[in-house]
Amino acid sequence: SEAPWKPNVPGSVMACSAAINTFFTVNCLIDVSVATWAVETSKVAHLQQYLVWRDEEKFIKAIMFVLLLGLPFAFFGMAYGVYGTVRGHRASKIRHFADCGQFVTLWCILLPTVLTQLIPRLQAMLTCPADQKKHAADCLEKAVAFGEINVVMLVLNLMMLGWDSLKYYGNSNGADQPPTPSKDDKKD
Numbered sequence: 001s002e003a004p005w006k007p008n009v010p011g012s013v014m015a016c017s018a019a020i021n022t023f024f025t026v027n028c029l030i031d032v033s034v035a036t037w038a039v040e041t042s043k044v045a046h047l048q049q050y051l052v053w054r055d056e057e058k059f060i061k062a063i064m065f066v067l068l069l070g071l072p073f074a075f076f077g078m079a080y081g082v083y084g085t086v087r088g089h090r091a092s093k094i095r096h097f098a099d100c101g102q103f104v105t106l107w108c109i110l111l112p113t114v115l116t117q118l119i120p121r122l123q124a125m126l127t128c129p130a131d132q133k134k135h136a137a138d139c140l141e142k143a144v145a146f147g148e149i150n151v152v153m154l155v156l157n158l159m160m161l162g163w164d165s166l167k168y169y170g171n172s173n174g175a176d177q178p179p180t181p182s183k184d185d186k187k188d
Helices: 010-041 044-056 056-068 073-087 092-125 133-169
Strands: none
Touching: 010 044, 010 056, 010 133, 044 056, 044 073, 044 133, 056 073, 073 092, 092 133
């Protein structure tokens, strides 16, 4: 018996994933822009004010919270895609590649980077006394480090968007389609 087909990624799921990934990508792009401006103009205190505002701003924070609630569902969906690849479910090579790439990018690179690099650099940036001249060089260095990790996060978020696009592009013609009746199945 042949292995089953992986289910195709519906357009609605692709659109939802693209919207979520675009939200995270735009947030990273804004963080990179503000950090770059703060470093180039030596206005590190403004970067700190932006980061405090972003943390206290209610709408973006609420959206972020709701999106993070969906993380367990994303995990199981991605794990199921990898499971299908490992079990030999039929799909295009692009679909197998995208399922595995997305899982590795999120769970082995992006989330560990957030936890081990982004959050510590954010905390270091927020606690640096940028308004005191004697700490200006140290705070500027922390602003540079914060901007650098956000460039990495921007690239990783773009990769996640790319994986979703590849998964959709890699849909198979044979998946989720009813069998075509043969001549023997037709009765007069």
